[in-house]
Amino acid sequence: MSDKPRIGWVGTGVMGAAMCGHVLDAGYPVTVTTRTRSKARDLLGRGASWAGTPAEVAAASDITCAIVGFPADVREVFLGPSGLLAGASPGDAVVDMTTSEPALAIEIAERADEAGVSAIDAPVSGGDIGARNGTLSIMIGGEEAAVERVRPIFEAMGKTIVRQGGPGAGQHTKAVNQILIATLMIGLSEALLYGQEAGLDLETVMESVSGGAAGSWSLSNYGPRILRGDFEPGFFVDHFVKDMGIALQEAAAMRLPVPGLAMAHELYVSLQAQGLGRKGTQSLILALARLAGVEWRESPAPG
Amino acid sequence: MSDKPRIGWVGTGVMGAAMCGHVLDAGYPVTVTTRTRSKARDLLGRGASWAGTPAEVAAASDITCAIVGFPADVREVFLGPSGLLAGASPGDAVVDMTTSEPALAIEIAERADEAGVSAIDAPVSGGDIGARNGTLSIMIGGEEAAVERVRPIFEAMGKTIVRQGGPGAGQHTKAVNQILIATLMIGLSEALLYGQEAGLDLETVMESVSGGAAGSWSLSNYGPRILRGDFEPGFFVDHFVKDMGIALQEAAAMRLPVPGLAMAHELYVSLQAQGLGRKGTQSLILALARLAGVEWRESPAPG
Numbered sequence: 214m215s216d217k218p219r220i221g222w223v224g225t226g227v228m229g230a231a232m233c234g235h236v237l238d239a240g241y242p243v244t245v246t247t248r249t250r251s252k253a254r255d256l257l258g259r260g261a262s263w264a265g266t267p268a269e270v271a272a273a274s275d276i277t278c279a280i281v282g283f284p285a286d287v288r289e290v291f292l293g294p295s296g297l298l299a300g301a302s303p304g305d306a307v308v309d310m311t312t313s314e315p316a317l318a319i320e321i322a323e324r325a326d327e328a329g330v331s332a333i334d335a336p337v338s339g340g341d342i343g344a345r346n347g348t349l350s351i352m353i354g355g356e357e358a359a360v361e362r363v364r365p366i367f368e369a370m371g372k373t374i375v376r377q378g379g380p381g382a383g384q385h386t387k388a389v390n391q392i393l394i395a396t397l398m399i400g401l402s403e404a405l406l407y408g409q410e411a412g413l414d415l416e417t418v419m420e421s422v423s424g425g426a427a428g429s430w431s432l433s434n435y436g437p438r439i440l441r442g443d444f445e446p447g448f449f450v451d452h453f454v455k456d457m458g459i460a461l462q463e464a465a466a467m468r469l470p471v472p473g474l475a476m477a478h479e480l481y482v483s484l485q486a487q488g489l490g491r492k493g494t495q496s497l498i499l500a501l502a503r504l505a506g507v508e509w510r511e512s513p514a515p516g
Numbered sequence: 517m518s519d520k521p522r523i524g525w526v527g528t529g530v531m532g533a534a535m536c537g538h539v540l541d542a543g544y545p546v547t548v549t550t551r552t553r554s555k556a557r558d559l560l561g562r563g564a565s566w567a568g569t570p571a572e573v574a575a576a577s578d579i580t581c582a583i584v585g586f587p588a589d590v591r592e593v594f595l596g597p598s599g600l601l602a603g604a605s606p607g608d609a610v611v612d613m614t615t616s617e618p619a620l621a622i623e624i625a626e627r628a629d630e631a632g633v634s635a636i637d638a639p640v641s642g643g644d645i646g647a648r649n650g651t652l653s654i655m656i657g658g659e660e661a662a663v664e665r666v667r668p669i670f671e672a673m674g675k676t677i678v679r680q681g682g683p684g685a686g687q688h689t690k691a692v693n694q695i696l697i698a699t700l701m702i703g704l705s706e707a708l709l710y711g712q713e714a715g716l717d718l719e720t721v722m723e724s725v726s727g728g729a730a731g732s733w734s735l736s737n738y739g740p741r742i743l744r745g746d747f748e749p750g751f752f753v754d755h756f757v758k759d760m761g762i763a764l765q766e767a768a769a770m771r772l773p774v775p776g777l778a779m780a781h782e783l784y785v786s787l788q789a790q791g792l793g794r795k796g797t798q799s800l801i802l803a804l805a806r807l808a809g810v811e812w813r814e815s816p817a818p819g
Contacts, residue, residue, distance in 0.1 A: 315714070338728045350728040375724045377716060385714040386724050392707040393730035399776035400699030404692045407763070410770045411618070411688040413680060421678045421689050425641045425653040427696035429732035460710070467713045469808050472783075473702035476775060505772050 217241050220366060221274030223267050223290050223297070224311070225252045227446075228337070229280040231344035232310070232370045236278075237261060239369040244273040267293075268300030271307065276363055280310040280337075283455055287313045291321045291332070303329030306359050308366075310351075312336040312456045315381035315388070315463060318354060322380035331359035334380060336387035337371065340448050342434075348372040352390070354382035388460040394494075395457050395477035397431055402498035405439060409510060415440055435495040442509070447493030450484050457481065520544050523669060524577030526570050526593050526600070527614070528555045530749075531640070532583040534647035535613070535673045539581075540564060542672040547576040570596075571603030574610065579666055583613040583640075586758055590616045594624045594635075606632030609662050611669075613654075615639040615759050618684035618691070618766060621657060625683035634662035637683060639690035640674065643751050645737075651675040655693070657685035691763040697797075698760050698780035700734055705801035708742060712813060718743055738798040745812070750796030757784050757793070 217240060222233040225247040233256055237243050243261040246269070247253050257263055264270045267290045271277050277297055279290050287309055291297050297307045298321075307330060309318065318334035325332035333355035343349040349371035353360055360376045367374045377386045404427075408418050419440070423432050438444070457478040464471045483500045484490065502509045520543065525536040528550040536559055540546050546564040549572070550556050560566055567573045570593045574580045580600055582593050590612055594600050600610045601624075610633060612621065621637035628635035636658035646652040652674035656663055663679045670677045680689045707730075711721050722743070726735050741747070760781040767774045786803045787793065805812045 338725070338730065340729060343728070350724050352724045373724060373727055375720060377720055377724065382714075382716060385711070385716055386721050388714070389707045389711045389716070389721055390725045390728070390730045392710055393703050393725060393732075393735065396703030396706065396776065397700045397730075397732065400696050400780075403699065403767075403772075403774045403776055404695040407695055407767055407770075407772060407774065408688070408692045410772050411685075411691070411766070413685060413688055413692070417678060417680055418689050418692055421653050421655045421676060421680065422641070422693045422696060424676055425646070425693070426643060426733050426737075427641065427693045427700075429696075429700065429734075430729050431732075432696065434729075463714070464706075464710055467710075469706075469710060469713050469810070470804075471706045471710065472779060472807075473699065473706055473776070476779060477703075480775075501773070504775075507772070 218275040219244065219273060221245070221270035221277030222261070223247065223270055223277065223279035224281040225256060226280070227341050228344045230256065231341070232280065232349070233261070234259070235347050235369045236366060241366070244270050246270050266295035267297045268295045271297040271300035271305065274305070276306045276308065276366060277301070278308040278310055278366065282311070282452070284313045284317055284459070287311050287317060292324060298324055298328055298330060301328065301330045306331040306333060306363055308333045308335050308363055310335050310337055312387050312391070312459070313384060314459050315384040318381045318384045322355065331356060332380065333359055333363060334383040335367065336383055338387065338390050341446070351375070352377055352383045352386035354378055354380050354384060385463070387456070388463055391453070391456045392460055392471065392474050394431060396473035397429055398494060398497045399473070399477055399480065401431055401435065402501045405436070405498060406501055406505065406507070406509070410507065438493070439495050439498055444492045444496045444499070446491065447495065449490065450481055450492055450494055450496060451490040453494045454478065454481050454485060454490070521578035522547065522576065524573035524580030525564070526550065526573055526580065526582035527584040528559060529583070530644050531647045533559065534644070535583065535652070536564070537562070538650050538672045539669060544669070547573050549573050569598035570600045571598045574600040574603035574608065577608070579609045579611065579669060580604070581611040581613055581669065585614070585755070587616045587620055587762070590614050590620060595627060601627055601631055601633060604631065604633045609634040609636060609666055611636045611638050611666055613638050613640055615690050615694070615762070616687060617762050618687040621684045621687045625658065634659060635683065636662055636666060637686040638670065639686055641690065641693050644749070654678070655680055655686045655689035657681055657683050657687060688766070690759070691766055694756070694759045695763055695774065695777050697734060698756070699776035700732055701797060701800045702776070702780055702783065704734055704738065705804045708739070708801060709804055709808065709810070709812070713810065741796070742798050742801055747795045747799045747802070749794065750798065752793065753784055753787050753795055753797055753799060754793040756797045757781065757788060760784065
């Protein structure tokens with residue numbers, strides 16, 4: 214029997230499957246569940262055990278991580294009748310890595326505390342690439358001792374692992390992260406459309422602007438995809454709209470106007486209206502092109 | 517007598533003085549003029565010659581660079597009765613490094629061409645730091661042969677030196693650069709205010725967000741200044757408003773809506789309205805704090 218803690222895992226989408234895979238690779242015994250069992254097939258083939266519900270996963274594990282879709286899913290997975298807290302034992306830790314609501318993280322932490330369980334919110338940034346390469350930034354809220362206990366698991370999945378404060382602080386930090394990206398994506402889209410309409414060669418423009426004061430991770434990573442007409446996710450428009458909605462709601466609760474974030478949210482909603490919710494966030498340029506009544510003319514390199 | 521071309525220089529503000537200093541350091545004979553002679557004192561002490569007008573500078577030079585304030589200044593310096601084209605000889609080159617209007621760059625190039633002179637637009641990015649360290653990005657529009665002739669001068673001042681196309685293409689590329697930065701600065705300001713109001717420790721938040729998908733040059737360079745309450749320029753709000761105004765005007769002429777840029781412009785105008793036009797562009801957070809009716813609470817480290 215391993216002396217390593219037994220790890221539970223809920224949610225094996227693009228992010229979750231890659232992250233759980235790193236935990237398996239690090240030699241931890243893993244029990245997994247997810248809504249669609251076929252999405253766990255690869256992990257099960259690599260040695261993970263299956264359980265039918267989050268409660269069963271928690272019952273079989275010392276530390277359980279979840280990364281699911283929306284706050285309603287988080288509520289069900291943690292607090293529902295077959296949820297993690299229904300199966301966890303005193304001394305266990307449960308970790309929500311979904312981008313979700315700070316207030317819900319606090320509620321889960323309070324309910325967990327009543328059961329003698331530690332709850333941690335630990336949303337991530339870095340996208341599918343970061344999940345695959347184990348280079349995620351993990352933003353953590355929770356009691357310090359519990360966070361230290363879980364840290365080796367985080368280290369298997371990420372590169373930048375920072376505790377930001379008590380329960381909810383991880384989610385608030387993720388909101389900061391998404392506010393930074395959201396408005397930046399408007400500028401990125403407008404700037405590339407401007408360059409196209411001005412008749413510039415955008416590959417050459419990228420040489421001038423990407424390494425300097427206008428440079429950003431998004432420009433370096435999404436710019437080339439946009440130039441070749443690649444709008445595949447990456448990070449789903451639908452999930453980004455959810456994240457921005459949470460940040461807007463939190464900001465409004467603080468009486469903090471965030472006009473740039475609000476504009477980004479609306480433009481991304483217009484992408485959903487065009488049926489592009491399952492495309493990547495770099496698709497924002499298509500919303501602005503539509504607003505301008507122009508075509509985004511870059512197209513995929515000939516196969 | 518030097519076999520190097522004789523260089524003329526018009527405009528010795530924060531950017532111009534540093535850039536002209538690099539040309540002097542590279543061993544070129546330099547003739548300089550500027551509106552306020554005292555601002556050229558250091559360059560004159562290092563061997564530059566003085567001339568009374570741009571026309572006189574051009575008459576004494578093979579290649580003359582100008583970096584002044586606003587498009588009206590550019591028009592006067594290049595096309596005015598005592599302007600560069602009034603003094604230049606056939607075969608000379610004149611280079612506008614001011615961020616100015618693409619249409620004006622084209623007009624200057626046409627007028628220069630009639631006089632047998634080559635005109636180049638070559639605005640820069642990288643700020644005061646880039647100017648001092650010789651690491652500017654120089655975005656160039658003009659005929660290829662003329663650009664190649666001037667390239668060694670650019671290499672004395674900058675690191676990323678890219679010809680973007682014919683006359684005006686440098687200015688259009690600079691507009692792309694400023695559109696990228698403008699909207700990003702809204703997100704940066706909103707994100708830090710959100711973090712403050714959520715009660716996060718912003719130094720710790722920076723550890724989580726600056727190296728990942730939300731990362732940018734502006735976050736890494738302006739973030740720490742904002743956190744310590746340092747709003748000194750850098751890059752003047754007044755100049756950024758000018759740059760954004762040019763980009764808005766060009767975008768409107770193309771019938772390209774740029775709502776993010778427009779919002780950034782308006783928020784920066786509100787800074788001017790607060791008397792903060794001579795502060796640095798990172799001051800945008802003060803406009804958003806005012807909108808929220810909150811204080812930006814970070815303050816300079818105790819002296």
